[in-house]
Each structure stands twice: as structure tokens, then as C-alpha cells.
Amino acid sequence: MREAGRALRVVRASAANAMADLRVVYTPVTWTFGWLGRIVMQVVFFALIGVLLDSPERLRFLFVGNAVMVTALEVMMCVASSSWERKAGTLPLLVAAPTRLLPVFVGRSVQWLPSGVATASVALFAVGPAFGVTWTPWRAVAAVGCLVVVAVSTYGFGLAVGAAVLGLPSLRNVSSNVANTVMMLICGVMVPVSFWPGWVGATARALPLTHGVAAVRGLAGDAAPGEVLRDCGLALGVGAAWFLVAGLLFERFAAAGRRTGSIDFAD
């Protein structure tokens, strides 16, 4: 119980650091016209392939999938922001501190979650109607809830990737971009998961985004609440497993670093 309270305090302090980082990275103007504009254009770019295919149905499919994808995309920036601690020279101090690394890193990149939910919400609800994606009020509210589930569950996966490459900071952008493109490819963002061979489908189901995309698609269509809740539950369950993997990888990194003295003070 005491351990849990301490972990929560660490998460809170680290999250304050994360939000301060967000205010440095973006002003309201650069977030709106720089980041949001770029993200919306990404969704539009992929959705327009539906025009090329001459299929309004596929246009809507691509639009919804890519709008949800941007939440994951933004959350995956935790891979880069986790490695900032190494660059800042604070990682050895974190390893030496009397707490586990996972709570520190859970708080450290939390800034991307609200940003990711906000950008996807703008895409889905402000731009969506222009692409034939419309919402009833309650389905829109539920869709925001699903985006929160996507953000939280994908965060677990992102932290696991971040922990895996913490020792190789030069690969942080490459690894997150590869992970993003693979998710885009197999998680039902661009084509249904059933398009792929069975083993690819099984891999996709081990990624939270697959279930999150299915939940939002259900809401954009006429799925029953039970189906949407089931998909959200699966996303959260898979996400929780990835948090566990992330925790193990962070501990392994710290133990190996202590043993070999390889935790650098800076790049």
C-alpha cells in the first residue's frame, strides 16, 4: 500500500514535468496551426485514397481508421520523450533513486495522451462530416471515451518500445516510426484485420490499437453498446499486459546498467 502511494506520487511529479515539457514544445498557436493542421492533413491524405478507389464506403473506412490512428501516433511519441531523460543526463539519478523506473516513465510522457485524444477528436467530429462520417451526440461522447482507451492502452505498448530502445537512443525515432507504420498496416486502420494471414491477425490482436479502432468503428456504424464495451475491454486488457512488459524492460535496463556501468550521463 505504501509502495503504491509512493509510485503514485512519483507518477504525479513526473506528469507535472511532462506537462511543462508540452508547454515548451508547443504554444497554443503552434499546436493548432502546426501540429493539429499536420495531423488533420494526414487523416485527409489517407482518406482521399477512397476518392481514388471511387468508393465512399472505403473513404469513410480510411477516414475513421486514420483518425483513431493519430491518437496512437501521438502517444507513441513517448518512445522519444522517454529517451530525453538519458539525453538530459538524469537517467543515472533516476536509476539511483529509491523507486522503480516504471512510475517515472509512466508520468514522463503523459502529455501526449490528452493531445492525442484532442487531435483525433477534432479530426473525427470537425472534419469527419465532410467525409460522410457523422455522429449522434451520445455516440460522439462514447467515441471520445474510446479514444481515451486507445491513448491509455497504446501508452503501455509505447512505453514497452521506449524501454526496449532506452539503451539505444539513436534508434528512438526509427523504432517509433516503424512501430507506427506496422500498426497502421495490420491493426485495421487501412484494411480490415481479416485481410491479412492468420498469424498477422494474431499479432494485430496483441496490439491495443486493433481493439480501439474496432470500438470506434462500431460507434461510427451501428454496433451495439455491448460490442463497443467488449472491444474497449480487450484494448485495456492488452494495454495492461504491455504496461507489465514495459515495467519488466525498465527494470532489466536498470539492472543491466548498474551491473555494467553503461548508464551514460548524456549522449
Place this chain on the structure above:
Amino acid sequence: MSALAGFRFQLRELPHRPDHLLALVTAPLMTLVFLAITRHAGRADLAGHAVLAPALIALWQMALLVAGELVAAERENGSLEALVATPSSFAAVIIGRVAAVTLVSLLGFVEAWLAAWAVFGVVVTVAHPVVFAATVLVSALAMAGTAGLMSAVFVLTRSARTFQNSLSYPFYVLGGVIVPVSLLPDWLAAPSRAVFLSWSSDLLRDAVDASTVEGVLPRLGAIAGLGFLGLCAGLLALRRAVDRLRRTGTLGHA
């Protein structure tokens, strides 16, 4: 000679910077993304679109993220003063380096073709190889010119770097990298035609297609012209940027 030295230096540096090769790492995966979409829709006829798009994206992305960063990176590294102080032409060194980045980014074409063949067994044949090769060459030159402009602008206006990452997808749409400009709303036609990529993507798709390619020379001229405009504006902006940094004494201030 200065340009050649810059070219060689950049070629040597690129393999040591995994981030700089990001566009080439994701190009095969993006090929699979586009091919999956077109094949799922039963549109095997769009394989050319699906294979060309990631190659064009790699071309633009590397220019934007690597070549566009060159001057700013030298400045942050504290080596800009030394570079400007040498008797060699600073602009020539930068142009040489930009050319190297652009040349390497053309590997995206090879990767896209190989990924399509290896995963989906799709072999996209080029019906008009001469037109295709000429378009790739002229597009690469235009990209180098445009990247030089980006490099100067990112130094001249620091705020522009904030929006650097935002210059990708809007230009993929305007450049018609997968959806031809003719399918976009009419009001986008004029701005699209001011982006050399829109001419390149149309001509490359036509070169892949078996039908006769019309107006090759004027279209190549449009790509070259827009690239030349970018190069001139880039050289001018580079000179202004370095002059201003010298005058204000902020050359090495990151």
C-alpha cells in the same frame, strides 16, 4: 570542388545517422500500406500508384527532415563559423550536401519496387523507361533545389522550424503523390500546380502506364522550372541568412 566535398561528406555521414535514414526505413512498409489498400479494394490496376507514392514520400521527407536541417544543424553544432570562414563557397558546400541526401533518397524507388514484389508478388513494369528515368532525374534536381530553399528558410526564420514537421502531409496531398491532382477539388488545382511534386507524380504514373505519354517535355520543363525557382530562391535566402548572421553576430548562436 566545394560542392563535391560537401557531397562526399554527406554520403559518409548518412550511414552513421539512423534518424536521417528514417524515410528509407519506412518506405517499404508504406508500400505495403498502399498496396494493401488498393488490393483489398480489388484495384490491382492501381499498383503503380501504390508503389510510386512511398518513393515520392521518401524523396520529400528526406529533403525536408535532413537536407532542410543542414544549416541549422551546423549552427547548433557550433561549426557554422568555421564553415563560413573557409575560402570555399558555403552555398556550394550546402548544395553538394543537399544533392547527396536527394540522391540517397532515390533508393526509396528501389525499396518500394522490391517490397511490392517480395510481399505481394507485384511487379510494376515501367512502360516508358526513358520518360520515367528523365522524370526521376529532373524531380531529384527539383527536390535538391527546393531542399536548399528549406535549409535557408529554417535558419532565417527560427519559427519556421516549428512548422517543419507540418510540411509533409499537406504537400503529399498537393503533390498528388497517390491521389492525382485531377481528383482533388478544383480550388486545389492552382496551388497543386505550384508544387513540382504534382507534375512529377503525374508524369511518373503516366510513365508506368502503357498508354502514350503526352506533353513530356513541357511537363519535365514545369518540374525543372519549379525546381530552378526553388534553387534560386534558396541561394538568395542562404546568402541573406549568412549575411544576417554575420552582421548581427549571431552566426554561432544556437
